[in-house]
Amino acid sequence: MKTATAAPPGGAPATAPRRVRRHLPTSPWLFLAPGLLAVTAFSLAPFLLTVGNSFTDNRTLVPGGFVGLANFRELLHDEMFWTGLRNSALYVLVTVPLLVLLPLLLAVLVQRHIPGITFFRAAFYTPVVASVVVVGLIWSWLLDDRGLVNGILEALGAGPVGFLSDPWLLLLSAMLLTVWKGLGYYMIVYLAALTNVPRELHEAAAVDGAGAVRRFVTVTVPALRNTMVLVAALSSVSAFKVFSEVYLLAGENGGPAGEDITLVQLVQQVGTGLNGRVGYASALSVVVFVVTLGLMLLVLRANRKEDA
Amino acid sequence: MSATTARPAPAAGPEPHDQKRRSTRPSAARPGRAFGSRPPAWRTALRYLLLVAVFALMVGPFLWQLSTSLKGPGEDIYSYPPRLLPSDATLDNYAGVARIIPVWDYALNSLTVAVASVLTNLVGASLAGYALARLRFKGRGAALTVFIMAMLVPLESIIIAQFTLARALHVNNTLLGVVLPGAVGALNVLLMRNAFSGLPYEVEEAALVDGANVWQRFVRIALPSVKGTLAVVAIFSFMTAWDDFLWPLIVLSDPANFTLTVGLNYLHGTFADNQRLVAAGTIIAVLPLIVMFACLQRYFFRGVGEGAVKG
Numbered sequence: 001m002k003t004a005t006a007a008p009p010g011g012a013p014a015t016a017p018r019r020v021r022r023h024l025p026t027s028p029w030l031f032l033a034p035g036l037l038a039v040t041a042f043s044l045a046p047f048l049l050t051v052g053n054s055f056t057d058n059r060t061l062v063p064g065g066f067v068g069l070a071n072f073r074e075l076l077h078d079e080m081f082w083t084g085l086r087n088s089a090l091y092v093l094v095t096v097p098l099l100v101l102l103p104l105l106l107a108v109l110v111q112r113h114i115p116g117i118t119f120f121r122a123a124f125y126t127p128v129v130a131s132v133v134v135v136g137l138i139w140s141w142l143l144d145d146r147g148l149v150n151g152i153l154e155a156l157g158a159g160p161v162g163f164l165s166d167p168w169l170l171l172l173s174a175m176l177l178t179v180w181k182g183l184g185y186y187m188i189v190y191l192a193a194l195t196n197v198p199r200e201l202h203e204a205a206a207v208d209g210a211g212a213v214r215r216f217v218t219v220t221v222p223a224l225r226n227t228m229v230l231v232a233a234l235s236s237v238s239a240f241k242v243f244s245e246v247y248l249l250a251g252e253n254g255g256p257a258g259e260d261i262t263l264v265q266l267v268q269q270v271g272t273g274l275n276g277r278v279g280y281a282s283a284l285s286v287v288v289f290v291v292t293l294g295l296m297l298l299v300l301r302a303n304r305k306e307d308a
Numbered sequence: 309m310s311a312t313t314a315r316p317a318p319a320a321g322p323e324p325h326d327q328k329r330r331s332t333r334p335s336a337a338r339p340g341r342a343f344g345s346r347p348p349a350w351r352t353a354l355r356y357l358l359l360v361a362v363f364a365l366m367v368g369p370f371l372w373q374l375s376t377s378l379k380g381p382g383e384d385i386y387s388y389p390p391r392l393l394p395s396d397a398t399l400d401n402y403a404g405v406a407r408i409i410p411v412w413d414y415a416l417n418s419l420t421v422a423v424a425s426v427l428t429n430l431v432g433a434s435l436a437g438y439a440l441a442r443l444r445f446k447g448r449g450a451a452l453t454v455f456i457m458a459m460l461v462p463l464e465s466i467i468i469a470q471f472t473l474a475r476a477l478h479v480n481n482t483l484l485g486v487v488l489p490g491a492v493g494a495l496n497v498l499l500m501r502n503a504f505s506g507l508p509y510e511v512e513e514a515a516l517v518d519g520a521n522v523w524q525r526f527v528r529i530a531l532p533s534v535k536g537t538l539a540v541v542a543i544f545s546f547m548t549a550w551d552d553f554l555w556p557l558i559v560l561s562d563p564a565n566f567t568l569t570v571g572l573n574y575l576h577g578t579f580a581d582n583q584r585l586v587a588a589g590t591i592i593a594v595l596p597l598i599v600m601f602a603c604l605q606r607y608f609f610r611g612v613g614e615g616a617v618k619g
Contacts, residue, residue, distance in 0.1 A: 022443070022444070022516065022522065023443055023521070023522035024522075025445065027439075027443065027522050027523075028439045028443040028445040028448070029439075029445075031435045031436060031438060031439035031443065031526075032435070032436050032439045032440075032451055034428075034431065034432040034435060034436070034492060035432045035433060035435065035436030035455070035492045035497050036436065036451060036454060038428075038432055038488075038491045038492035039454060039455060039458035039492060039494050039497075040454065040458075041473070042470060042473070042488060042489040042490075042491070043458040043461050043466065043489075043494065044454065044457065044458055044461070045469075045473070046466040046469035046470045046472075046473060047461045047465075047466050047469070049466075049469040049472065049473070050465065050466050050468065050469040053468075053469065053472075060472075060475075106362065109355065109358055109359065109362070110359070112355070114352065114355065114356075116359075117359075118605075120359045120362075120363060121609075122601070122602070122605055123363050123366060123367050124362060124363070124366050125601070125608065125609075126366060126367055126370060126598065126601070127366060129547065129594075129597045129598060129600075129601045129608070130370070130551070130594045130597065130598075131550065131551035131552075131553065131568075131569050131593060131594065131597075132551065132553055133551075133553050133568075133569040133572050133573055133590075133593070134569075134572070134590045134593050134594045137373075137572060137576055137586055137589075137590045138369045138370065138372075138373045138590060139369065140576070141372075141373065141376065141583050141586065141587065142369055142372065144583075146386045148372060148390055151386070151388040151389075151390060152388075152390075154388070155388060155389070180365075180366075183366070184366070185612060188609050188612040188613070189612060189613070192612075192613045237462070241462055241464040241465075243464065243553075243554050244553050244554060248573065248576075251577070252577075264464045264554075267464070267465075267467065267468060268467070268554070268557075268558065271467075271468035271471070272468070272471060272558050276468070278468055278472060281468045282468055282469065285464075285465040285466065285467075285468060285469075286465070288462065288464060288465040289461070289462060289465040292462050292465070293460075
């Protein structure tokens with residue numbers, strides 16, 4: 001009889017404790033309460049509030065009313081919006097290809113277990129650990145008119161370059177800052193994926209006479225395609241939401257005449273402060289959300305198409 | 309101090325995690341020699357050359373900042389050729405930056421926020437993760453969906469609403485207001501759920517038969533088995549909170565309550581021309597994390613793997 005209870009014929013052995021009460025019906029919800037409360041209150045509710053606010057002319061201190069699509073219509077005629085959208089889109093176009101390719105090369109460079117390699121891996125990861133503010137201030141000193149980079153350029157006879165005064169160079173500098181800070185993170189992502197590439201593939205290619213470059217293109221890249229898509233998705237989403245790098249290099253107005261402002265900085269500029277236009281900033285936020293989601297879907301879909 | 313900045317690895321170097329990766333060649337062979345499938349020496353040399361070049365690019369800027377922060381007023385920081393080693397190293401700039409902004413108070417504020425964030429994330433994420441992975445109840449799928457949806461909402465797109473909310477709760481301009489939005493990260497909940505899901509059922513079943521209730525099973529059996537993931541959650545919560553900039557910038561208005569990142573931005577905006585002081589401030593902000601990274605390197609790397617797969 002005892003055996004029958006513990007392991008009914010043909011049944012899974014783990015069915016015995018079913019008669020024991022596993023937990024009170026309320027226990028799961030007590031376990032979930034802090035987490036659910038936090039994400040509902042500080043992510044989902046603000047999201048719904050953002051969508052709701054985007055149809056109003058609320059201000060920080062003055063509640064407004066429903067204005068329909070007026071905020072979105074205003075966007076279309078707002079020069080700052082188009083500047084911000086252009087800069088955020090350019091950010092994606094420039095940084096994503098670099099962040100898909102360079103960390104992969106770096107991962108291949110640190111892949112072999114040669115003496116000291118853990119030291120180099122850790123060193124390349126250091127910029128990831130540092131706050132973007134620290135990194136921004138370090139580079140604004142390096143790229144200063146009298147900073148180290150211009151010192152070297154002048155010694156080479158290239159004269160001082162206005163990295164932080166020319167609007168285009170400033171945006172480009174911020175992009176390179178983002179790439180520099182992200183290299184180590186994606187290097188580790190690739191490094192984990194590289195360990196799964198069968199060594200036999202490399203050996204077979206080597207036997208066929210393929211050099212290192214050829215093996216990289218014909219073996220490594222195809223084997224890591226899914227990881228590359230993942231990196232493209234992650235880096236394009238974070239590139240479009242860029243705020244800090246440009247803010248730190250360009251200042252709170254987004255460059256000399258606001259030419260370097262990004263979409264998220266525009267949200268911050270328009271929506272905060274005592275006279276913040278919460279309604280309009282929410283409409284801008286909705287655009288940020290929609291584009292971010294679109295970018296993610298686009299990358300994932302590109303991946304699926306190539307699979308088919 | 310430069311030793312700390314430059315050498316995070318040796319501390320973690322002999323750690324087993326690296327050897328765990330599939331060893332691809334016999335351990336008896338020594339690198340750099342052309343044994344068997346071993347690359348020729350010139351290629352190993354080239355590899356080291358590249359490694360050193362990338363090292364200069366990735367760590368050099370930090371060392372330059374450290375060097376600037378140690379140079380006294382008598383030394384020309386703009387001189388060319390550049391001098392990495394200060395001719396007359398001094399800590400005066402660290403005292404100097406503390407005279408113009410309350411940098412140690414800011415550091416304490418950052419520490420408070422980071423530690424609070426670690427605690428709330430550990431508690432909230434492990435409880436919720438355990439329920440999602442191990443308890444059977446109606447609505448589990450819905451609860452999971454809530455966390456996944458929360459993870460997909462970009463923080464930057466809800467920041468104005470979060471500010472509205474913080475004002476409604478009267479926590480704007482307080483450290484509590486800084487902590488709340490990141491109190492329980494949805495990604496951390498999912499990481500904990502995965503960790504608990506990976507545990508074998510048998511031990512918990514045995515405890516169940518012995519009459520252990522759900523709380524006892526959670527605290528005595530499940531939690532001790534996921535220490536690695538708990539460490540990952542703790543470290544990434546600390547780093548995220550310590551490094552965060554956009555949200556504290558929005559929610560804190562009174563300079564007395566600034567965290568280090570917002571304080572540094574203020575310092576840079578007000579005393580931009582005093583590079584030595586700004587440099588000292590940035591070193592104060594970055595050093596704790598570099599030390600932490602040097603000691604706990606493998607958890608940082610592990611977190612990247614788990615976070616990237618999920619996120």
